[in-house]
Amino acid sequence: MNTRIIIFLHLVFVLPALVNGQTTAQVIPKPQKMELAQGVFKITPATSILSQKELLTSAKQLKGYLEPALGYDLAVNPKSGKKNVINLKLDKSLVQLGEEGYKLGITPDNITLAAFSEKGIFWGIQTLRQLLPAPIFREAQVQEISWEIPCLKIEDCPRFKWRGVMLDCSRTFITKEEIKKYLEAMSLFKMNVLHMHLTDDQGWRLEIKKYPELSSISSRFHESFKEPKEYEGFYSQDDIRELIKFAAQRNIMIVPEIEMPGHTTEVFAAFPQLSCKGDTNKIHPWTKGYGVHNEVFCAGNEQTFEFLQNVLNEVSALFPSEYIHIGGDEAPKMHWKACPKCQKRMADEGLKDENELQSWFVKRIEKYLNSKGKKLIGWDEIMEGGLSKSATVMYWRGWVKDVPQKVAALGNNIIMTPTSHCYFDYTYEKISTERVYSFNPVPPGFDEKFVEKVLGVQANFWSHLDRTPPRIDRQLFPRLLALAEVAWTNNDKKDWNDFKVRLQSKLKSLEILGISYTIGNY
DSSP states (O other), X not given: OOHHHHHHHHHHHTSOEEETTEEEOOOSSOOSEEEEEEEEEEOOTTOEEEEOGGGHXXXXXHHHHHHXXXXXXXXXXXXXXXXXXXEEEEOGGGGGGTTTOEEEEEOSSEEEEEESSHHHHHXXXXXXXXXXXXXXXXXXXXXXXXXXXXXXXXXXXXSOSEEEEEEETTTSOOXXXXXXXXXXXXXXXXXXXEEEEOEETTEEOBOOTTOTHHHHTTTSOOGGGOOOGGGOOOBOHHHHHHHHHHHHTTTOEEEEEEEESSSOHHHHTTOGGGBSSOOOOOOOOGGGSOSSOSOOBXXXXXXXXHHHHHHXXXXXXXXXXXXXXXXXXXXXXXXXXXXXXXXXXXXXXXXXXXXXXXXXXXXXXXXXXXXXTOEEEEEGGGGTTOOOTTOEEEEOOTTOTTHHHHHHHHTOOEEEOOTTTOBTTSOTTTSOHHHHHTOOSSOTTOOGGGGGGEEEEEEEEOTTSOOSHHHHHHHHTTHHHHHHHHHHSOGGGOOHHXXXXXXXXXXXXXXXXXXXXXXXXX
């Protein structure tokens, strides 16, 4: 590494930025409270990591981050040494910071990272990583850098508990390796939920052992469309276990989505008897067929529920997430109106219209999920016809302005992901990084007594137009970093001009991860 690059890295990653007369450390998302001090802590071969027994895994994780870049070993829990140490400790007095909050103190002699729980320690480690003079990852090697960290005090905790990203793996299959890349970036910026959209009209992407046809037939585009093979495929259950473990090591929960009652024509390619009309569908790329199909699961057919319950048995056993997403959006009712089985179901259950039939469908599935110890999430259409008290609503139709208040008033939790700010398949001209950053997940006029019902915020990426890794990357980044700050940092602490400066310092981290990003168009 030449001298010019070393100087550049020092300027970008070590020195605090001067913004509006205030100095600020280069951290995204911005901590809730931060006070800079004089001096630096220097990591050297004599530096050691101290931890309580309960935090030994965290200590080894920090060691694993640091050593490839440093080029030397750091001792963990040496028998002696009170100076030049990084001290990790649980502190039950920090309960007010919650499960994910932490306190970080850096002096010339020591670094102390304390938290109420191990989750808080993990997020504090991510802040510490960002304060280092160069990006560090397990595979990164950095030489000829003085590993100095500015002295400061931070007290931090997230504004929202749900800080999510939805990846559409159905319309275009996203490889396991690409997902790991995104999980690594998410954890660095304190995002904690990966929502995997695993089924849709364009393909079923999850191995279900009871129904191998979902892998052999429903995961493939019809040959007549001549789609590239890399756009189709499925995850084996071992693949999912591997991703779950990888995510858990980074404090991220993976939430699966199995669409119903609509967006299900890929199922009918293998099991046409589960639709109202019994037609076999050809699976097509999104651009070469209907955007929203009229075919949906037949709500009057008990075979439908036998199939879904068997699928959910395997999904529930596979994913440790407390939540399972069942879709519920864009389900046309025209086939239900004409289906004798569905009309009989409505009569037997005393349902006045097809909206109530969808509500009945969702509640039946929710009851089954609850029996498996899971909670149901659905897109905001699950409100149509009535909503159970325990379902969580993912609000996406940004043009239907009264939904968040109505959901909260009913006592249901809500996750904010409106098309107005959170749809990252949209162009930057329509949703710029600055527009994402401006989003407040608690809308103006939202009743204060219902604020706790807003679990958080999520970016949604639909893979119907941008279908290759570089193009997907550029749709996600740098907008995802803006949303990370929306999700973590209190609204009154945000500053766009300050964020832009900090964002520039994080682009190198994306490059090291092999992530492309959009530049010059925020």
